[in-house]
Amino acid sequence: MPVARPEPSDSRTRIIAHVDLDCFYVQVEQRKQPELRGLPTAVVQYNEWKGGALIAVSYEARKLGVSRHMRGDDAKEVCPQIHLVQVPVARGKADLNTYRNAGSEVVSVLARKGRCERASIDEVYLDLTDSAEAMLRETPPESLESINEEARKSHILGLKSEDANDAQENVSKWLCRSDANHQDKLLACGALIVAELRMEVLKETQFTCSAGIAHNKMLAKLVSGMNKPAQQTVVPFSSVKGLLESLPIKKMKQLGGKLGTSLQTELGVNTVGDLLQFSEEKLQERFGINTGTWLWNIARGINGEEVQGRLLPKSHGAGKSFPGPRALKTIASVQHWLNQLCDELNERICCDLDQNKRIAHNFTVYASAYKSCDSESYKKFPSKSCPLRYGTAKIQEDAFNLFQAGLREYIGSHGVKTLGHHHNGWGITSLSVSASKIVPIPSGTGSITKYFHGQYTSPFSKETQDSFVKEAMPLSPSVKAIQSWNQLISCNLRIMYRLWVYKSRKEFYGKIRIHLVLQQCRQMMVLAREPPHHYPQEVDVAHL
DNA sequence: CATTTTCTTGCT
DNA sequence: AGCAAGAAA
Structure with a gap:
């Protein structure tokens, strides 16, 4: 559940950006194969079953009716010209390392201009408050004789004539207004900085991205995808109310799932504006003190969450699903796949150790399973963890032991004696292993x-x-x-x-x-x- | 039992 | 420690 955070203590007006790569995996593949640039393209995972699952779709392909959730075969049907690129496979499973590494390239460009948080493989938050203030002091937009092309293409939420011919003129005027309030001036600086950064990202990585620029993380994230691809959107303080009042509640980050649904069905709230009628106490009563306050705040465009200065992931995981008839039915097959997953995990934590001088301390095994005997009492397969040891063989040993501990518990009192029988009574539909509690090796002199x-x-x-x-x-x-x-x-x-x-x-x-x-x-x-x-x-x- | 593979955060 | 929810390509 989301939780309310106090506004930063200095209560300065913050300038926050959310940067989002456009159909990222497709761009990574197009950089590798430039012939695919500009063509309808999608990235698929595997292709044995119905052409594989689409995980990223180029904007050309979207125009031709291709969407994610489609299988490769469906995409071919609606768009026969589509180019389907497969995710690399290693150790019999999808290998996402090329995308992770490409994401790191982008982060290292963006991290140059302020506190930077890697929010996912292709998303980054930036706190540009200091840079924006510095720019306003030293070279405010109104002092510039020309505004950079990319910044002029910004979308300013609430600015009239967004679609007029001279939209870019209006944007330039807005960015340079000398009568603007302090907040808007800082936001204009933020927009100029982000436009610059996006050009640097393009120049140094060949990737295009979109961005939202606002006074907090929630608003920046909300609008970063509003004009895609390769565009940016600014949220002036004065347009926050108008933006939120008609916004479907489910569009808000954190409200796309069950919490959003319960807001709709239990309170009849369909837009963020509908939330305004409820007192903070009422929301706390229904959703708990933390989530209640958080809801009350976001209805008003208030969000104190800080941009965490974090460029690296907090955990590493490797997993694979075994859907349908592929479910694992024998201990030996489970061990085989655990070994593959552990091998990948070991490679990744060793890489992290070498490159970033970080050590992982915790190891967890997850699985999903079904019991074919009594499909009535569906039971969750318990996850198990232990201290992490480095080395493929050691991780594999621990993984197998943890899995067996989980399996004993899963089978439980229904301990069917099936030794020697063909049918086990269970099947494993997914396995994953992960390394967490990753801490930097301390450097500097110490005792x-x-x-x-x-x-x-x-x-x-x-x-x-x-x-x-x-x-x-x-x-x-x-x-x-x-x-x-x-x-x-x-x-x-x-x-x-x-x-x-x-x-x-x-x-x-x-x-x-x-x-x-x-x-x-x-x-x-x-x-x-x-x-x-x-x-x-x-x-x-x-x-x- | 067909989207799959990640990753983070918060609750208990 | 283990779990659930949410989000993203």
Whole structure:
């Protein structure tokens, strides 16, 4: 459920942009195959069954009646000329890495002009308040003798004669109005900055994008898709009311699902404007204190959510579905696919470790299943998690154990004895594995003792640590000794040894900078993490 | 049991 | 820890 956030404490007028790549996966494929530019094109996932599922459709194809939700075969039917490009496949599953990487390219361009939040593979929020204020101080729009072409094509919500011939003239005038209020002037600066950024994105990545520019995230997001492709839309403060009052409630982010439906059916609210009649108390009573306040606020165009400065994802996941007759019926097939998924996941977390110096700490296995015996009592397959260990084989081992823990629970008391029978009584329709709790490896100088106590949990038992430090360590080791120890002792002990060595060196020589060492040790400790002592167990309810 | 594969956030 | 909802290509 959405939650209300307080407005930023300094209560400055913020300038927020939401940038959205146009039919992103199609653009990525068109960059790879420029012959496809300008042609009706769509990206499909697999093509065995009815031509695969469409996940992105070019604007040319949309004009010819192709929409997402269609299968590849349907698209061919309404638009025989359409070019269908397949998502790359690796390890027997869709591989979205090219799109992730392309998204990163865009982020690195956009992140140059202010706080930047990567909201999804192809969407970014920007807080341009500082840049806009700086521009207004130094080179306000009214001082410019010409306004850049891209900015002149902006759509200004509520500006009259949006469709008149001289629309661009009107936009220029609006952007440069000297009698405008402070808020609008800042917004005009924001629009100029975003137009510039979008041109840079095009120049450096060849991708076009659309954008919304407003005073908060909600409004920016709401309008970024209003004029697509390759255009931007501005929401002056004065047009917020008019924009929202007739807007269907379901168009609002967070209200496209069940919450929006309950607003419609239970309160008879069909537009955002309809919400205005309800007091904050009434909404809190019905939807809880947090969501109630959030609803009351968005009806008034108020949204305090801050742009998080985050350029990287918070988790990595790899999954695959096994629809219809493809459902997995044997433990062996489940293990095979878990192994594929874990292999991909390991590659991605290792990449994250190398490139971004981040370590993932949590590992989760999800599955969906059906029980063919009693389709009446449909049960959710429980997800299970444990500390994450690096290395394909280790992740695979943990994944399989977690899955089996889940399966025991899923089959539950209905423990049908089907050993030796052909029919298991269950089928797995989807599997996924994910790595979360990803934290940056701390850099800079710090105390090594933190790694033993407190801030970071050591993967080694207290006894291991103590006995190693006490027995295995000679005083003041020489470089020679370090080298020979490195060859002799086991991986885990080697890490302990290194920690000790650097700690003691620090004590001996005082001024050794150890930040790189900290990084290395941290990495090695995680890479060498011992397996979990136990995997989640089913709780015996009868025993309680 | 056919859209599939991600990803985030909030509740309990 | 586990789950549900929502959103996006």
